[in-house]
Amino acid sequence: MEAEVAQLLLAVIQGIPGGATNDDLSKALSDMPAGSRVEGLNVLLKQGSIEILKKGDKLIYRAKDPEKKSALPKDADNEEKVVYSIVEEGGNKGIWIRDIRMKSNLNMTQLNKILKNLETKKLIKAVKSVNASKKKVYMLYNLEADRSVTGGAWYQDQDFEVEFVDVLNQQCLRFLQMKREGAEKKRDGPLAFKQMSCCTVKEVHKFISDLGISKVNLDEDDLETILKTVVYDGSAERILQSDGTYVYRAVNLPLPAPGLVQMPCGICPVIKNCSNCGDVTAINCQYMNDWLD
């Protein structure tokens, strides 16, 4: 009996491509009492033939593609299935716990229990988002989190790897300088020298990979970001090529250290307080004293 009801329901639901609301079902099967309808729906859910979605305030029942195997084991209860499918939809960007609550309409404590369950069953995992460190997003266990969440190659366990970035920076610079020194030895005129001291991102990538200092796989885009920071340090410049890509070369600074920084006032953190009277004056300045002796 139940199976028949379930079949009827399934047929109706499959007929409505967008999914059927309770109202649709009761209209289509007007002689079916609400109770048996609910039971039938539960059966279908258990079988995994339909899934529940929420549209606004209404619940929609949609026929699931029979080929799409749900990884959900049979003994998962309905709520878990709901939550699981919501998490699945988040893809590799994950979904925030608050959003899961909104979509599933479950309360917090219940949801937390379910999530914990699913986690222990290794069906989903929690990943800390690099943008907001308090935010946790959930995604399917075997998915690799997207870059926007993890921060990419520069983040290890959501911590920005400062030393790693600095080491890469130094190595790239070293490579550029070596190339430049090599070019200086040849004397074919200035433009040839300039050409030869330029490095493409590919060359730098090869060099860094050969060095083997990186545990993480770095691609060319990553290295371009590093090279840009070398340019921002003033140690290199980037030149636009005719094909739209950039090459990089090491350069010297055009000015020697300015006179201002050859004395303490140039690096003084309290210079705004300095005047003729008060605690900070030229005469009682501690930095001056240290510098003069």
Added chain:
Amino acid sequence: MSADYAHLCSSILEQCFGKVVQSVADCLFSATTRTLSQIVSSTNFSRKEVVLAVAVLIKFRLVNFEPSKNNPFLAEYSLRREDVICLLRYSRYIHLVQTKYGNVGASIAEELLNAGSETATGLLLKCLSDGENKAESAETYRDTFIKMISDHYIIKIPELMPGDEQDEAVPKFQKNECGFFVPPNIDLQLLAQIQKGEATLSKALDGAIVWSLNYDRFHQEFRDDIMKLAIERKLGENAAECFSFILNLIYNTTDPWQRKASNLVTFVEIKQAIERKSNNMELIKYLDQYICLIMDDSLGFLRKVGDMGGGQYLVDMEKTFESLAFACVEAVITERFGSKAARIFRVIRVKKFIEQEDLQKEAMIPAKEAKSLAYNLFQEQFIHVKVIKKPGGGGSGPAKAFYLFQIKDKDTVRMLLDNCFKSLYNTIRRSNYEKNEHKGLIEKSQRLDSIVEAMKERGESDEYIAEIVETFTPPECEILNKVKNRIKTLSKAEMTLDDTIFLLQMYQHHCTTLPTGIQKFK
């Protein structure tokens, strides 16, 4: 002109001319013009002293006067504020003259600086009567003097207007620019006579023509040196040589103080000039490549504007000094806040407007550090914040505001320049303090030196001299050496600080429209 600059000028004038001149200048600094009575009443000194002070300032070309609008017999005085700082550059001017014209030139320039302004005959007299310069003849001095005039290092002060329009109460001057570098008639025979005492200076025919050093010509050399050094550091010696030839060519047709960019010069002209005068084979061989190199460089010194004559180029002063001034700013940031802060600054400069989040990503600096550094830069006014408000979602809801970092070029440079003025003031003040604190000791050592010298001239025995020297005890000696070292460090800091000030002033001249008082003729 800021308060920092005012303090600085005040202390410079006190160092060179004493407290009376200092307070007269202070009174004039904060006003457009003042009459003599107004000056007397606002300072605490007697009228005689004030009169003398004003006369000194006029002689040293630091004060101008004009007839008052209401009363043409009353003079109103105004301070030439931009020129006060040139007092600090005197040693640099002398060094330049020394390298170009040798000791003779240096002696001429020195006498001219000591006197402020002087007639040609009077000047040569002073040079010749100075004991150290007996070796050179009067002809050498005269020739060097004339050469310095033709190279524009010495300039004639505007002459008195002849005729009826002249008034003694407030003399008027000619405004004809053409005659500033016309060499005077120097009578060497009369010079010899005056030296022997057979004639007086008043007999000289050029008594009405007064000369002075043309500071801006020196500034032109300094400015060119900065540019050449930058190119040398970045692109090599050959490129620097090429650039210096280009500059020389450009001065044939351009006012060296034209603000934004120079006039044009063609490739053919450059090539001819270099082939004629340079010995650098490599430069001649690859000339077009070097020019290309300078043109393509991110410093932006040279710009191509046309193809006539093998290529028309001009020197883009504005871009040049923008690059150089900001290289200076970035160096200061590196020293003051660290290299990561400098990276942040450069990112903002490239991106023009950028949010905090994007800044962190672009500069690859962890969030906390990036925020702290950006805040420090903001607090010290190296960078500024622009707020963009958007009405919140659909007209209702809170207004969303975006906080973008930006760099206001002119403000940043001005802030740094004021910083330099303050630092320079501190060095001078500290230097004066050190001298005062140990005044007794310094004077004692000076007295001792003069006594020892006198004794040596008299031919006293070495033993006796040694005894006198020993009255200066070793601990006193030590303290004195320490003080001398301190003063030397402070003086050196003054000089290097002035280099930075000069660079930033060049930025203000070429990249802004602020009045800087620099021009070819003064």
Added chain:
Amino acid sequence: MAGRGRGGKTGSLTAEQMQALGCMGKDMPQVQTAPPPTFPALLNKPICLETTTAQNYQLLWKEDFLNRMRDSPYYIVSASQEKQKTSVKDWREKALERLKNKAQPEFNYKAMPRELNSNYRKRKADPRPKVLAKKTNIEDRLKQLEQKELKNGGENENDEVKRESDSEHDDEPEDPEAALDDEMDEENDYANDYFDNGEAYNEEDDNMDDGPVY
């Protein structure tokens, strides 16, 4: 009430604004419990570059120059300052000063407003002996004044006092140019008398203080 500003802005920031500025969360610095030190520790020391030969030359020259300016006639020390100093000097210092023998300042008075010319004196209505003396010897001057006194009587006492005290204090030799000026001024003196703004009063006061009154 104070919070309600123009345009409905309040004094404090909303939570959203704080977030946009990056002021929320654990990235905030610690709460300060004491004022920061007057001289916090520096990151690094000021750079020290080698002194080049050019710089050494300039340093020496500058020191010389400052000393020369101090001794030059253009370095003006006020009389009030001098008085403070004289009490402390001893005989050795005074001897050295005399040795220094300060030169006289040379000014091109023709190129300056007349009021700055300290040789220029305001003429009173009495005739002065038009002596084009090359040097003013004080004794000769006194003799001349004595003669004049006998001639003119007491009416011109004031002016004589003035001239006496002036000659005691002005060590500048009268040059022919100043005398020429005197001549011209005697004839065309209207300008100064016309615009009498009480300056003469001050001058006389000064002179009263300076010289002895006979």
